[in-house]
Amino acid sequence: MAKVIIDIEICKGCGLCVRACPKHLLGLAASKLNSRGYQPAEISDQAACIGCAACARTCPDLAIEIEK
């Protein structure tokens, strides 16, 4: 099973990964901010991730890593 690791301090909350996920597993944290004041991306259901890495490829800041 793939594991999505999001570095919330690098994330700027742009939402590109949210739109890229074919399984609609990513969203911006509703009640969390990183130290720069951005709502970071988070995964809702890690077990449902298919490890396609579309999110990681889309992130302009390389904030997402997929561990297989």
Ligand code: SF4
């Ligand atoms: S690896 Fe693919 S399925 Fe998993 S969160 Fe990223 S885009 Fe979604």
Ligand code: SF4
């Ligand atoms: S694409 Fe990258 S910077 Fe943008 S919300 Fe997703 S993880 Fe954060």
